[in-house]
């Protein structure tokens with residue numbers, strides 16, 4: 001780690017210097033810096049979506065996804081009593097495509113559109129600009145951006161979050177024959193300050209590991225790795241508290257497991273649509289982990305909301321009528337476009353593609369959906 005001066009600053013160099021000074025960092029701290037460092041974080045400087053980027057998300061695959069989410073929002077709002085002005089909130093809106101498609105579908109109920117105050121919770125300046133461009137034709141300047149959900153004003157809320165929770169930091173703990181130890185990120189001792197390489201190590205004393213591991217997994221076999229996401233739980237608790245304080249509903253869509261907590265290392269890096277080593281180039285690859293739906297539902301209930309689900313994405317989209325929507329679009333399309341629509345439909349609902357891995361949970365003001373659960377649940 002001797003020479004720090006050669007070459008331009010990179011996130012790898014910056015993190016390596018910090019580790020040399022302060023000691024190994026948690027996987028969560030590494031992930032938070034890799035994705036959200038104000039200068040070098042993955043999301044801060046680029047548009048990672050689509051064929052030229054690193055990955056594709058459901059709203060980028062087809063307009064049908066955002067349209068059906070929009071109809072879910074309308075239905076939920078109506079069943080909340082159609083509150084006058086209300087906050088339509090999206091967490092982690094990417095390119096703004098989901099919100100644009102949802103609002104277009106919402107044109108069927110002008111009262112919903114007229115009363116919706118759109119708030120986007122987004123930390124990336126470059127994606128905020130991209131969202132502004134996408135939404136300007138639909139909303140003009142009537143969009144509010146926030147760094148954190150805490151900053152969205154109180155009041156009736158309909159909230160959506162697609163592939164937001166999988167980007168929130170996780171911490172990992174590992175079972176050894178001396179108990180649970182937190183996994184940390186250290187610098188390889190033989191790497192240089194110019195070109196640092198990182199490795200996983202275990203904390204020295206097991207104090208964090210023993211505290212973080214969920215009780216039901218405490219007796220897992222030696223070598224097991226368990227992930228917890230205090231950051232995700234904090235956001236879910238906040239959503240729950242919002243929905244307890246004023247009428248509202250929230251829809252969380254993500255990839256993950258329904259019946260957690262589960263043992264397993266799911267941290268992954270994606271670069272140019274392929275998996276990459278997770279510690280290889282912080283800030284240059286997307287880092288995500290499977291969402292523990294049971295944990296975020298528990299946190300939302302702790303916050304005061306009622307929870308619904310989990311439902312698999314293929315099932316939910318089918319219940320909301322995606323097949324009929326695809327047929328209607330295909331009937332007006334050229335043969336090539338109709339084939340694209342059918343391809344997109346398969347990608348979204350087929351169990352071997354996104355249909356099973358991606359799941360949905362809904363949260364709502366207790367009692368607001370007493371007659372029947374939110375649409376699709």
Ligand SMILES: C[S@@+](CC[C@H](N)C(=O)[O-])C[C@H]1O[C@@H](n2cnc3c(N)ncnc32)[C@H](O)[C@@H]1O
Nearest residue numbers: 043057092093094121122123124127162163167
């Ligand atoms: C995987 S993208 C999902 C984008 C979009 N929802 C979609 O489906 O295409 C994650 C989004 O969350 C944003 N994001 C990540 N971490 C965040 C945080 N801690 N606070 C707010 N936004 C965050 C990213 O900048 C990006 O817009």
